[in-house]
Amino acid sequence: MQELGRLDDLPLAYRESLEAQNLVPLWPSLRSVLPPGTPARRTQAVKWSYAALRPLLIQAGELTPIEKAERRVLVLSNPGHGLEKMQASAAIYLGMQLLLPGEWAPAHKHTPNAVRMIVEGEGAYTTVDGEKCPMHRGDLILTPTGLWHEHGHDGEDPVVWLDVLDLPLVYYTETSYATEGQEQAVTGTRLERNYARGGVVPSPVFTRGSARTYPMLRYPWADARSALLNLAEAQPDVEAVQVAYVNPESGNDCQNILGFSALMLRPGETLPLPARSPAMVFHVIEGGAEVCADDKTFSLAPADTCCTPGYVPVTLKNPSPSEPAFIFIADESPLHKKLGVYEVRA
Template sequence: MSTQLGTLADLPARYVEDLASLSVVPLWPSLRAVLPYGIPSRSTVPFAWRYADIRDHLMRAGELTPIEKAERRVLVLSNPGLGLERMMATPSIYLGLQLILPGETAPNHRHSPSAVRFVVEGTGGFTSVDGEKCPMEKGDLILTPSGLWHEHGHEGSGPVVWLDALDLPLVYAMEASYCIEGEKQSIRNAADRSQTTYRRAGLVPYASLNRKRADYPLIRFPWREVRQNLLDLATAVGPGEPVHLAYVNPETGQECLPILGFSAQMIRAGEEVAPPRRSASSVLHVIEGRGVSEIDGTTLAWSEGDTIAVPTHATVRHRAEGGAPAFVFHVDDAPLQRKIGIYEEF
């Protein structure tokens, strides 16, 4: 079949105008734009947000805008290929660096997009999710799923910063994004109950065997335990093989949120890893270490606190440098792609 499809210029202008008056357009002039051969058309570009460059501006935001005027004091990481005004890291992933200062409270609310918080720096912060108060320490992952009440606070000293990751671009595109404000939460459970209840892989509360599996039984994933698990796994994984762990629902083994997936990877010192080319878009946040990534021919150096965008169908290589391992947090849209049957690896 020929790929030289007809264009709008081939059609009589009056015919095109008549169609437009009916809110109708011909497909064939735009067919290759929406169904290209080979790989999808992509506007997302490989890009690195340098935490060292952004941090001073985030602290300045704390001086310029009190929390009462911000509700959530966030600098959004916007992919330049998608347009800064669209507030997208990839077409499915919103990212923001959020700052909270000692004594501040980000008020209680809930919203239709699902979110996670991944702590970048600081101590003394907490997030309360549906009455469960979760401490926030560097590298911790905390879920705030769609529809669950959540608020943030700071009981320590110094700034606390975390990376927000939401499925906001997709929910907004469906015209389904909204928020509801609520009263301050009453903490009704022991602090960090979800983590202490699901302390060890392979063990769940016995009562859970006789009830419907919980949608979100585990809200907080402490980095100190994930890091140790990665170190242990590295001793059992051969050279060149990925040291990579997924965050999952402990009662079902499935992804912990329905649209976005989360995982942690260790890249051993001096090691280069080349994951399969995937249909999913993703972002990488550097927890520890430094290195270099090559993404579709673009070379990006990275270090602690940096965040990197990876387009769909990208060819990727990562290398840890500096004589020490690197630890990286991943966000991707593979769970949604699996659900709708389009996920692929090449």
């Protein structure tokens, strides 16, 4: 490949003239912004141990009242991007959020899309756009862009969930902001039951149909788990026992930027995944898993989380010879497909 000129090859007076006009020569930096063959990646393969972070999260509850925090979160930062950037990958933000009994995290709405994967505890709820969504371990709750949402806790023990947002991308585009609001009036609960059976949804034939862009806000873990077990039983030779979280009326991804799915690893199963352009996040709901990527191997226990960069193959393994493992996955696939840069490499 042809060697390009460097910035310091240019006379100082010429460089100063460029700078005075807010001009920058491209050729000295061309290889860094368009590297040959494979993108330059900041995202590193990294693991966050729930056993290690949970005491710190509980301590945060002791040190900072909810009134001083609004959202009591420990951000899972990828060191490749710098801890101060508070991002797990180029487009994914992760945070572990704590809500204690009797607390209420006030209503707001924001431009980034968010989901909540419930990690532990009972008695909490999220109210989204007037729909009260109970929070049980393994449930996925959407708080899409522009929808009011708040969190409350009527139970007796701490409740923890994993936040997944497209905040890095929205922040990069200079469109990230939040609006504070008042406590919402509850206008509906358990609306996800309208979509409890695949292929059967409320019909708009004799009505004007739903005006909701996101008709389903809560995806109960009991339903997703049952679907995975049924898929494994009905198709024992299927390559991957995986279900996607989608909009039940359109079949599209449940949100616009990030994709979400649940995977079951059968006892003793090893699942090789091809190198794809999007980064991925793996969070263990039940069981355990080994994740190998980018010359690193992580052993994941329940509630552990790891991130893998794009363009590298990933291997998942269930070390248990007798019990399945259930994993929640978030990735950047919808974004890459919309941009036309989605890629799978052999």
